[in-house]
Amino acid sequence: MQEQPRRQSRIQRKNREAILTAALREFSARGFSGTTIDQIAETAGLSKPNVLYYFQSKDAIHTALLRGMLDLWLGPLRDLRAEGDPADQILAYARRKLEMSRDYPQESRLFANEVLQGAERLAPILGGELRELVDQKSALISGWIAQGKIAQVDPHHLLFSIWALTQHYADFEVQVRAVLGPDHDPYAEAQVFLDLLYRRLLKPQLRE
Structure with a gap:
């Protein structure tokens, strides 16, 4: 018993x-x-x-999924720290986001569907926890820019671009694979491209 x-x-x-x-x-x-x-x-x-x-209810299931997914999704952003090389940290963040798109494509599409439908169930998190975290990390990036450690970029739009360029491979995976064909690994190739793209973007300009 x-x-x-x-x-x-x-x-x-x-x-x-x-x-x-x-x-x-x-x-x-x-x-x-x-x-x-x-x-x-x-x-x-x-x-x-x-x-x-x-x-x-269905809403309760949906909310449980979204909350669990967002906690997972925000982990890599929380890991950005003031210590270490700024460009390396941002590149590592982009790689983590790309890996998550590869490993959790259904979760990415779930989030995309919710946002496209107005994100009613996510609004408190998007305008609360997510916004606070993004503002915090944007301030960190701004500090790196002020110190001349990375190029002058808009921190918020830098993060938006990383989200867009990494989550695209999950949300539009069928299209990506159809265009590239069966002989390509889209995630491996994307990682090389994104590393090159962001390393060039973030390279500080020489001051005269």
Whole structure:
């Protein structure tokens, strides 16, 4: 009898993970409005009442996915530090973002779909935690610029460009692979290109 709670706990964790995995697949493909609890349940291999036992609504599942994804997504930006070479840190950030697009394409498409639909469920985070973090790291980048360690660039738009150039490979992966063909590794090639692009962009100008 003492083992039963542990077995149930493992089942609950397994079912919750199955629901979130299924929901990620459905939401990233169909968007929020095009996805139903029935579809999530079918993909997860669970009954609809079972899904609703763990999450009260479709909105609750969606919110759980988005919050978990954003926490993962913001990790590399949080890692920017005042110590170390600024250009190397920014290049490392771009590489991490590209790796995340490669490793988490469904999460990237989920986020893109949410933003395209107005980001109603993300608004408090985008205008709160994300904005504060971006402002903080933009101030750090501005400090590097003032010290002459990197070129004069707009810090906010530098970060926006990294997001756009890395997440494109997840959000438009079908297009990228179709254009490049089967003999290319888009992520490996993109990393070489982005390293060159940002190293040239960030190289400080010689002062006369």
